[in-house]
Amino acid sequence: MVRLATRGLATAVMLTAVAGCKIVEHEDQAAVDGASSGTQTASAGGSDAQGFDPVRYVDARWQAELVPFAAEHAADLGEVLAALGQDRTAAGAAFGHREGGEGKPWSYLVVARGTPLAVDRSSRAGVMPFDLAPEDGEADVLLQIGPVIRGTALRDALPFMSFEDVVNQMEWAAVSRQMHERLNAEVLGTLDLDALVGRRVEVRGAFTDPGAGTDIAVTPLSITPIDE
Amino acid sequence: MRQLTAVLGASVFAIASGIGAMSAQAEGLIAIITPSHDNPFFKAEADGAEARAQELGYETLVLVHDDDANKQGELFDTAIARGAVAIILDNAGADASISAVQRAKDAGIPSFLIDREINATGVAVAQIVSNNYQGATLGAEEFVALMGESGNYVELVGKESDTNAHIRSQGYHDIIDQYPDLVMVAQQSANWSQPEAFTVMESILQANPDIQGVISGNDTMAMGAWAALEAAGRNDVIVVGFDGSNDVRDSILADGIKATVLQPAYRIAQIAVEQADAYLAAGGSTDLPEKQLMDCVLITAENAGQLETFALKD
Numbered sequence: 315m316v317r318l319a320t321r322g323l324a325t326a327v328m329l330t331a332v333a334g335c336k337i338v339e340h341e342d343q344a345a346v347d348g349a350s351s352g353t354q355t356a357s358a359g360g361s362d363a364q365g366f367d368p369v370r371y372v373d374a375r376w377q378a379e380l381v382p383f384a385a386e387h388a389a390d391l392g393e394v395l396a397a398l399g400q401d402r403t404a405a406g407a408a409f410g411h412r413e414g415g416e417g418k419p420w421s422y423l424v425v426a427r428g429t430p431l432a433v434d435r436s437s438r439a440g441v442m443p444f445d446l447a448p449e450d451g452e453a454d455v456l457l458q459i460g461p462v463i464r465g466t467a468l469r470d471a472l473p474f475m476s477f478e479d480v481v482n483q484m485e486w487a488a489v490s491r492q493m494h495e496r497l498n499a500e501v502l503g504t505l506d507l508d509a510l511v512g513r514r515v516e517v518r519g520a521f522t523d524p525g526a527g528t529d530i531a532v533t534p535l536s537i538t539p540i541d542e
Numbered sequence: 543m544r545q546l547t548a549v550l551g552a553s554v555f556a557i558a559s560g561i562g563a564m565s566a567q568a569e570g571l572i573a574i575i576t577p578s579h580d581n582p583f584f585k586a587e588a589d590g591a592e593a594r595a596q597e598l599g600y601e602t603l604v605l606v607h608d609d610d611a612n613k614q615g616e617l618f619d620t621a622i623a624r625g626a627v628a629i630i631l632d633n634a635g636a637d638a639s640i641s642a643v644q645r646a647k648d649a650g651i652p653s654f655l656i657d658r659e660i661n662a663t664g665v666a667v668a669q670i671v672s673n674n675y676q677g678a679t680l681g682a683e684e685f686v687a688l689m690g691e692s693g694n695y696v697e698l699v700g701k702e703s704d705t706n707a708h709i710r711s712q713g714y715h716d717i718i719d720q721y722p723d724l725v726m727v728a729q730q731s732a733n734w735s736q737p738e739a740f741t742v743m744e745s746i747l748q749a750n751p752d753i754q755g756v757i758s759g760n761d762t763m764a765m766g767a768w769a770a771l772e773a774a775g776r777n778d779v780i781v782v783g784f785d786g787s788n789d790v791r792d793s794i795l796a797d798g799i800k801a802t803v804l805q806p807a808y809r810i811a812q813i814a815v816e817q818a819d820a821y822l823a824a825g826g827s828t829d830l831p832e833k834q835l836m837d838c839v840l841i842t843a844e845n846a847g848q849l850e851t852f853a854l855k856d
Contacts, residue, residue, distance in 0.1 A: 414834070414835070414837075416836075417806070417809075417839075437691060438720065438721055461720075462721070464683065477835075482675075483674075483709070483713075483835070484675065484712060487675065487679075487713075487716055491716070
């Protein structure tokens with residue numbers, strides 16, 4: 315029990331020490347300057363002492379970096395699936411992104427054409443089974459349609475978002491939460507998903523490798539009907 | 543075996559001190575210092591580090607500080623006197639340990655910390671700890687699925703003064719609070735204690751008979767809660783813990799507690815040794831960041847059979 319108590323205190327103070335030493339990206343400097351007096355404040359519960367603003371962090375990157383990056387660097391989902399079928403590690407090295415080594419799964423930014431087969435809202439983490447072109451009537455992956463979006467794939471697939479940008483896991487989680495809020499508000503909330511069932515669409519999004527034998531769930535950044 | 547190791551270590555030291563060289567080399571003595579092995583978590587760390595170090599051709603010196611910073615300081619002096627090439631440490635105090643690690647650094651011995659950090663950077667080469675937040679989100683996702691996204695539940699929180707108690711609770715709530723049909727009817731600390739969790743669970747159950755699940759900040763509290771639930775004939779309640787202990791593994795395999803989250807203590811200790819080896823081979827440098835979080839792993843009936851003393855066998 316003493317071990318855990320010391321660790322707790324250690325973590326709390328250590329987080330503060332790290333916060334004081336944090337290298338802040340220039341876009342975030344205004345947020346930090348505004349929030350902190352420049353001195354380290356002791357933070358008892360591991361809570362954020364720097365006033366990190368996940369909304370500002372995400373907003374600064376969404377249009378300026380995320381959208382163009384997804385437009386240019388998304389890998390073809392069919393190719394990625396084929397590579398995963400051969401060798402999951404090689405697929406990651408070829409198409410994926412991850413921060414941190416051992417034990418961390420790869421995340422992939424992908425683009426795909428295909429047909430949603432249904433809208434499944436049996437869970438609050440709603441999904442649309444997605445049949446990749448050329449369609450064979452069987453779902454190849456799931457598209458996450460919210461309101462609960464599982465995982466952190468979109469954040470984790472982007473090389474310009476890094477855990478090094480924040481102080482601790484809570485802030486890092488807040489970044490993903492904010493991205494999901496934008497997706498729900500600007501993408502999933504604006505689409506008539508039922509109307510997309512049976513229609514050919516182009517999906518751009520991200521997924522994290524769940525391991526062999528588990529359905530891949532893509533967090534969509536965009537779902538666009540293709541008129542053909 | 544350890545006797546032999548000590549003798550060899552002394553011989554190596556004698557030769558090394560004669561030459562007066564502290565060069566980067568693939569062999570040498572690695573000191574492994576942790577809290578008492580009475581706790582299987584720490585024994586797992588020591589075993590993991592020792593095994594990996596010996597595989598890589600090092601001699602090893604395994605020591606316990608019993609959470610006493612003074613004793614830890616003496617052990618560091620021993621390691622320095624013995625000409626250790628690296629120290630693997632699960633430390634005895636985030637402030638109290640800094641001077642010992644610094645002393646080793648000044649003597650040219652790099653330290654690789656595991657399990658918990660010290661309140662300083664630039665002193666140890668690495669601080670490798672479990673990702674408690676990530677682990678908590680794994681446990682919470684499984685809990686939500688098992689609960690069918692609805693029902694009344696109880697949260698048992700760890701010791702209030704321990705930041706990990708808060709980190710895990712936050713991870714739980716960041717997931718569970720997205721499901722409004724999951725209602726927390728009670729939240730109470732049982733201070734990481736199994737007997738305390740038993741008592742707390744008993745009284746919560748009396749006040750709230752209509753509960754479907756319990757999510758616990760660690761495995762010992764989960765064990766206490768499960769015992770109280772079983773005693774009350776409530777084997778239907780879904781319980782999820784955190785740590786990956788053998789006790790909870792056994793409960794999972796007997797369809798008691800439903801899941802836990804493994805802190806990969808054995809593997810983290812091995813990684814620390816591997817990083818020490820790479821550091822030495824590179825002539826005393828590393829590209830890796832000092833602070834490293836290692837992901838936790840969800841344990842359910844599917845993989846519980848592969849879990850042994852904080853390590854998942856393939």
